[in-house]
Amino acid sequence: MTRIGIIGGSGLTRLQALEVDHRELISTPYGDPSAPMLFGRLNGLEVAFLPRHGGNHQVPPHMVNYRANIWAFKEMGVERVVGMAAVGGISHAMAPGRLCVPDQIIDYTHGRKHTFYEQDLTSVIHIDFTEPYCDELRACLIEAGRRVGVDLVDRGTYGATQGPRLETRAEIQRMARDGCDVVGMTGMPEAALARELELCYANLSLVVNWAAGLGDGGPITMQEIERHLEDGMGRAVQVVSALQRDGRCQG
Numbered sequence: 037m038t039r040i041g042i043i044g045g046s047g048l049t050r051l052q053a054l055e056v057d058h059r060e061l062i063s064t065p066y067g068d069p070s071a072p073m074l075f076g077r078l079n080g081l082e083v084a085f086l087p088r089h090g091g092n093h094q095v096p097p098h099m100v101n102y103r104a105n106i107w108a109f110k111e112m113g114v115e116r117v118v119g120m121a122a123v124g125g126i127s128h129a130m131a132p133g134r135l136c137v138p139d140q141i142i143d144y145t146h147g148r149k150h151t152f153y154e155q156d157l158t159s160v161i162h163i164d165f166t167e168p169y170c171d172e173l174r175a176c177l178i179e180a181g182r183r184v185g186v187d188l189v190d191r192g193t194y195g196a197t198q199g200p201r202l203e204t205r206a207e208i209q210r211m212a213r214d215g216c217d218v219v220g221m222t223g224m225p226e227a228a229l230a231r232e233l234e235l236c237y238a239n240l241s242l243v244v245n246w247a248a249g250l251g252d253g254g255p256i257t258m259q260e261i262e263r264h265l266e267d268g269m270g271r272a273v274q275v276v277s278a279l280q281r282d283g284r285c286q287g
């Protein structure tokens with residue numbers, strides 16, 4: 037069966053609209069994924085859903101078992117995966133409430149288990165990562181957004197930071213100089229691991245705050261983040277569920 041995989045980020049530990057057929061805790065050579073995987077239908081679309089931060093939003097970004105999560109999708113025969121994420125906005129267009137389908141990544145994370153190519157190698161392997169996301173799935177998300185009238189920014193550079201703390205003003209200024217449009221804590225190594233297993237992976241980011249030192253320059257509050265999560269994740273889910281009306285995008 038062709039299914040779309042969805043990795044839910046902050047604000048999406050539960051996919052309310054999902055009609056669950058069954059759930060399965062998939063064990064992998066890398067340990068357990070963040071939660072049991074839920075299989076079911078989202079507005080008619082066959083999906084496999086995994087909340088990245090666990091069922092109770094208890095796994096922080098630097099502790100997520102990214103390898104087990106990605107392996108679990110591969111194991112279940114899911115070939116296309118959308119990683120959903122809450123991010124901070126850096127560039128002018130990325131105001132809170134915006135949705136973005138990034139096309140590039142800069143990785144500032146460290147110390148995470150970031151590859152499957154560690155042991156039992158017969159030769160050293162370097163994956164191509166020039167274009168870190170699956171272009172076909174990106175196009176499907178952008179098209180789905182247009183179809184349901186949800187405004188999306190159709191490209192951008194995702195800067196992945198280590199967390200769990202937010203960044204300093206100087207770090208964000210540096211990231212802006214580097215060309216980052218948004219900043220989040222979970223985009224890597226997820227995207228690279230998906231590429232290593234040859235999954236077609238794309239990211240759908242929801243901007244939930246201005247990054248540190250931007251906006252009014254004051255501290256970033258959880259209330260601000262939660263307010264934007266609440267009204268933005270509904271639109272993000274609308275986009276993903278609209279993938280169903282295009283067979284090409286289904287799996």
Ligand code: HPA
Pocket residue numbers: 122123124125197202203219220221244245246247248
């Ligand atoms: N920085 C990093 N990750 C985030 C942010 C941020 O400002 N907002 C939501 N996730």
